[in-house]
Amino acid sequence: MWTCPCCGHETAAPPLAHPLFDPLRLTLASRDGADVIALESRQAEIMQVLLRAKGRPVPAERLFAAVWGYDTEARYENLAVQICRLRKKLAEFPGTPYRLRSCRHLNQGTYWLEPVA
Numbered sequence: 162m163w164t165c166p167c168c169g170h171e172t173a174a175p176p177l178a179h180p181l182f183d184p185l186r187l188t189l190a191s192r193d194g195a196d197v198i199a200l201e202s203r204q205a206e207i208m209q210v211l212l213r214a215k216g217r218p219v220p221a222e223r224l225f226a227a228v229w230g231y232d233t234e235a236r237y238e239n240l241a242v243q244i245c246r247l248r249k250k251l252a253e254f255p256g257t258p259y260r261l262r263s264c265r266h267l268n269q270g271t272y273w274l275e276p277v278a
Contacts, residue, residue, distance in 0.1 A: 181258050184209055191256030192277070198254050203228055203239075204247045211261075211274045218264070218271035244272065 181190040187205040188197045200208065206228045211219060221240060228243075229235040248261045259274045 182208055182212060189251075189254070189258070191254065192258045193256055196254070196256055198250055200250070201243070201246070203243045204250070207240075207243060207247060207272075208274075211272060214273065216273055216275065218273040221270045221272065224272060 181192070181194070182188075183190075184205055187200045187202060189200060189208065190197050207224065210224055210227045221237065225235075225237060225240045229239065244261065244263070251257045251259060251261055257277055260277055261272065262275050263270050263272045
């Protein structure tokens with residue numbers, strides 16, 4: 162069990178298998194593999210970072226650095242926009258394998274993926 166240090170939200174952090182995510186084709190398949198959605202390149206990079214975290218929360222600073230790098234003129238708003246778009250795609254996707262969760266109480270927030278049962 163993982164507990165958010167700022168709000169006390171508890172969530173299970175099981176290891177996330179990700180055979181449904183294809184980073185080369187920038188696609189995510191449904192749990193049964195019947196449907197596929199296309200992701201934008203930044204969304205796919207965000208998915209890769211979150212999947213590597215295996216359900217543990219990833220601070221926004223680390224996620225931003227992994228996707229945009231340190232030497233960039235991009236802002237945290239860029240991350241917020243991509244997170245919003247990715248969350249919308251996952252919510253509208255039938256049979257979505259993951260739910261994108263967040264806690265915004267500390268700094269820019271933390272993000273993690275939760276498997277959908």
